[in-house]
Amino acid sequence: MDSIFSKLQSVTENYYAGLSDMSIVPKKTVEEIKNYLKNRDLMGGENIESTLDDLLPWLQEGNIHVPHPGYFGLFNPATSFSAVVGDYLTALFNPQMAAYSHAQFSNEVEHSLIQFYMEKMKWPNSATGHFTSGGSEANFTAVLCALAHHFPEYLTEGLAGIKEKPRFYVSALAHNSFDKIAKNAGLGTSSIFKIPLNDDFSLNISALKEQINIDKENGFHPFLLVGTVGSTPIGSIDPLFELSDIAKTEKIWLHVDAAWAGGAIISPVIAEKLEGIELADSVTADAHKWLSVPMGAGMFFCKYPQTVYQTFQTEALYMPSQNNNDPYQNSLLWSRRFIGLKVYMAFRVKGAINLAADIEKQLSLAEYMAEGLVQRGWKLPVQSALGVVVFTHEKIEKLTPDELAAFHKRIIDQGNTWFSILKLKENLYLRACVTSIHTEKQHVNQLFVTLEDAIKKLNH
Numbered sequence: 001m002d003s004i005f006s007k008l009q010s011v012t013e014n015y016y017a018g019l020s021d022m023s024i025v026p027k028k029t030v031e032e033i034k035n036y037l038k039n040r041d042l043m044g045g046e047n048i049e050s051t052l053d054d055l056l057p058w059l060q061e062g063n064i065h066v067p068h069p070g071y072f073g074l075f076n077p078a079t080s081f082s083a084v085v086g087d088y089l090t091a092l093f094n095p096q097m098a099a100y101s102h103a104q105f106s107n108e109v110e111h112s113l114i115q116f117y118m119e120k121m122k123w124p125n126s127a128t129g130h131f132t133s134g135g136s137e138a139n140f141t142a143v144l145c146a147l148a149h150h151f152p153e154y155l156t157e158g159l160a161g162i163k164e165k166p167r168f169y170v171s172a173l174a175h176n177s178f179d180k181i182a183k184n185a186g187l188g189t190s191s192i193f194k195i196p197l198n199d200d201f202s203l204n205i206s207a208l209k210e211q212i213n214i215d216k217e218n219g220f221h222p223f224l225l226v227g228t229v230g231s232t233p234i235g236s237i238d239p240l241f242e243l244s245d246i247a248k249t250e251k252i253w254l255h256v257d258a259a260w261a262g263g264a265i266i267s268p269v270i271a272e273k274l275e276g277i278e279l280a281d282s283v284t285a286d287a288h289k290w291l292s293v294p295m296g297a298g299m300f301f302c303k304y305p306q307t308v309y310q311t312f313q314t315e316a317l318y319m320p321s322q323n324n325n326d327p328y329q330n331s332l333l334w335s336r337r338f339i340g341l342k343v344y345m346a347f348r349v350k351g352a353i354n355l356a357a358d359i360e361k362q363l364s365l366a367e368y369m370a371e372g373l374v375q376r377g378w379k380l381p382v383q384s385a386l387g388v389v390v391f392t393h394e395k396i397e398k399l400t401p402d403e404l405a406a407f408h409k410r411i412i413d414q415g416n417t418w419f420s421i422l423k424l425k426e427n428l429y430l431r432a433c434v435t436s437i438h439t440e441k442q443h444v445n446q447l448f449v450t451l452e453d454a455i456k457k458l459n460h
C-alpha cells in the first residue's frame, strides 16, 4: 500500500502545483476515450498500480478541469484537500447512514452541521434538515413535502385523489430542476407557472399576485411558491419578504432555492443577501458549490419535521431500528453515504472564518473582472448580486448564434480560460463566474488578454 499512497501523494501534489498550467479542456477526443475503454479488460482483474498508471492520464486529460483557476464556468468549484480527504474517509469507512443506530457518530456529525446552518439562517431549533445528493434532490424533497402538507390525500391516493389541480410558482429564471421535478412527481410541467421578471431579473410580485388570482378562479390550488436566491444564469435574487407575505396570506408553502448562495451564508456579505430566508418553510443549500467540497453535498431544511416524516415514512421490518428519526424515514434516499464528512472536514480544517474569506475573495475577483471588462470596452448588460459576470461586446452583438458559438469555441479551445454562453430574454451573452479557490488576479488578467485577442481577430 505504501507505493500506492506515495503515488497518490505525488499525483495530488502535482495536480495542485500544475493545475494552472494544465489545459482546462480535454486533450483526449471522445473517439480516443471510447477506444481506450474498448481495449481494457474488466474480466480478469489486474494490479492496482498498473491500473492507476494506465488510468490517470485519462482522468487528467479526458475531462474539463473545473478546479482550474481559469475556469469561470458554472457553479463547479475547486475542492479543498481537507474535503477530498473527508470524501476518501467516507468511502473507506462507508458507514450506512440510513438507520441512525448503524451510524450514530456520522449521523450526529451531519446533525451538528445542519444545526450550524439553521442557526446561521436564524431558524428555530425545532426545524429539521438533512444532507442530499445535491440541490435537485433538495428541491424535489421540498415539492414532495409541500404536496404532502397541502394534500395529505396525495400520500395515499396520489394525484388522482386531489380534487383541484395543484399549481406552483417559480421565477422565469428558477433552476430547471423544477421542470424535472414536476414531471417526476406526477404533477406535469403544466402545474408550474413561471413568473415574469422585473428589470433586475427578480421575480415580479405583481405578476405573481395576478396569476394566483387567475389560477384560483380557474380551479387551480396554489400550493407552493419558490423564491430563488442566486439564480443559476445570473445570480439574481427574488424578493423573499414579499414572497413570504403572499405565502402567508394565501397559505402557500414557501421554498427558497439557495443552492448557490445558501452554503455561503457563513459570509456576512452573503448572509445580508439571504435576508428573509428565516421566513421560508423549506430551503435548499448546496455545500458542493461555494464551500469547495466535492460533489454531491446538498442540504434540505424544513420547519416541519412531522411533514417530512409523513412524506417519507414507511414500515420496513428488516431495518435495525424502527425509529422515526432514521434518515431513511425522513428523506428520498435509502442507503446513504456519509456526505457530511467532507463538509465537516472543510469546516474543521479551514474554519468558517477562512471559508467566508475565500468566498468574499471570489466575489471581489468577480468585481475586478467586471470592472476590467468595462475598461476594455466590454458591456455588462446585467448587474449580478452574486458574483456572476454577464458580458458582451458591440462586435459580439453583431454575430449570429453560430458565429458566437465558433468565437466561444476558439477561445476555450486554447485551454487557459473557460466561460459559458448565456441566453437571456432572447439575447446571447457571455457568462463568467469565479468558482475556484485557486483563482487570482493573474487568471482574470489572462481572461482579458484572451478575450481582447479574440475580439481583434474578429476584424479579419
Ligand SMILES: Cc1ncc(COP(=O)(O)O)c(C=O)c1O
Pocket: 075, 133, 134, 135, 136, 137, 139, 175, 177, 228, 230, 231, 232, 257, 258, 259, 260, 286, 298
Ligand atoms: C439555483 C440552483 N438550484 C438548484 C441547482 C441544482 O443543484 P445540483 O446540481 O446540486 O443538483 C442548481 C445548480 O446549479 C442551482 O444553481
